[in-house]
């Protein structure tokens with residue numbers, strides 16, 4: 001825990017911002033504690049001016065009075081990193097939430113901070129580095145099994161230069177504070193334990209190099225993998241109005257995306273939604289193991305009723321934990337829901353600091369903060385040659401679904417994929433409500449490029465016909481155009497849309513997507529001749545149903561083969577007609 005170092009005095013309180021006068025030196029972003037009676041309220045120095053500092057308090061500031069003492073810790077806001085993070089639910093300051101609720105009653109009590117990790121329990125430690133080995137920060141000293149992964153115990157990221165191992169623990173059951181090795185850099189000897197701290201606002205960069213993310217991250221959501229793919233180590237955003245399905249989509253991704261660990265940063269949504277998340281998530285089944293998805297998940301959560309500063313911290317806490325696991329050669333998916341609430345927290349604080357506001361009163365540096373967050377995603381080659389990645393997906397909830405607002409725009413400038421959720425599609429129950437004409441991605445699709453372009457062209461053409469039909473009616477539309485419309489609708493209905501409540505359809509593996517896409521393309525490319533529109537409509541109705549039947553047989557052996565054959569027969573008979 002932090003040591004009491006220096007003391008200042010409160011000279012002003014404005015919302016959750018407290019101004020403090022001090023005599024010594026205060027460091028930007030260091031943690032301070034405001035003492036109110038027996039309670040110490042954690043806060044962060046956000047501005048230093050002369051002998052006065054502005055602190056944002058992570059808790060309610062009720063009862064703070066001018067003259068109250070403030071202790072400066074000389075430490076930046078940090079997280080504890082070590083075995084035992086997996087499966088946990090933390091708030092933005094890394095207080096474990098379930099325990100906190102038990103300890104302090106259902107409502108979190110002010111000034112109660114709890115150890116993020118269990119210091120008592122033991123882990124089966126296996127040493128890797130031997131006496132005499134030279135290590136750099138981030139290199140493995142040993143490991144412990146954590147769930148289904150090998151949790152690397154690494155030389156602390158903050159140790160500069162080279163360190164020679166002078167003593168190494170033998171294999172055995174150790175707690176995270178036991179010494180597992182001693183190391184010397186020639187001038188001093190230090191103990192290595194299984195736990196280290198790291199300041200959340202500084203990226204962990206103990207790797208050889210950043211690599212360009214090329215490999216598609218298969219999410220098993222067809223409209224994403226085929227049309228608007230995400231790369232392993234890439235970034236994407238899912239903006240959409242309230243109720244468009246942002247949270248449902250994030251749940252789908254966390255369950256099905258091909259990653260090792262999922263970090264959910266539930267940031268500032270209404271308390272009810274967060275309670276729902278905490279209630280639902282532990283019951284989600286991991287399709288890969290059949291066990292609880294929580295086994296490979298960490299949730300960082302703050303509700304909109306918690307103070308804004310804690311909300312701001314949660315974004316950094318989650319990405320720092322993601323970086324820690326990436327250092328173990330794992331692939332991490334970090335889902336932030338919603339980054340708009342985070343930006344609102346920034347706006348509130350900026351307002352209190354009376355900074356010159358940017359657009360819509362967001363701070364002028366909003367863009368650089370948003371960029372700084374997404375830049376912590378990436379694929380890296382670690383010092384031992386293995387690779388690890390962090391893929392970041394942020395939802396954005398602009399008021400009224402207006403994508404022209406600053407947070408969406410700042411996000412669009414930095415992400416590699418834009419999956420815009422549309423109110424229209426959600427209302428029409430076309431889920432996932434990702435808009436096929438407005439979304440885009442810079443990453444590589446799992447299906448072949450030329451066909452994909454033809455498919456996109458068909459969607460655009462179908463949309464044009466649809467718009468035209470709204471004016472001239474179906475009767476006034478040539479049959480040829482009508483068929484174009486029916487083709488684009490088929491593609492939408494049987495491929496872009498996916499039923500999350502149908503186990504087989506919800507999970508579309510890459511091979512299935514390729515197979516299904518090729519089959520849909522034979523329809524889009526097919527030169528069908530129909531006697532009239534009624535004829536065309538009836539054919540596409542039958543075909544749509546045949547595809548939907550097929551979608552729900554994926555992975556089910558014989559009936560899958562039969563269902564596919566039925567589609568092929570239908571197509572062939574229409575082509576022969």
Ligand SMILES: Nc1ncnc2c1ncn2[C@@H]1O[C@H](COP(=O)(O)OP(=O)(O)O)[C@@H](O)[C@H]1O
Pocket residue numbers: 240241242243244245246247248249431432433499500501
């Ligand atoms: N893929 C989907 N399939 C079926 N229903 C969905 C789907 N996505 C969203 N919904 C419906 O829309 C509602 C709102 O979705 P939610 O993800 O909570 O929206 P948001 O987070 O954008 O406000 C859900 O409760 C559900 O009824």
Ligand SMILES: [Mg+2]
Pocket residue numbers: 246247248269273337
């Ligand atoms: Mg939501």
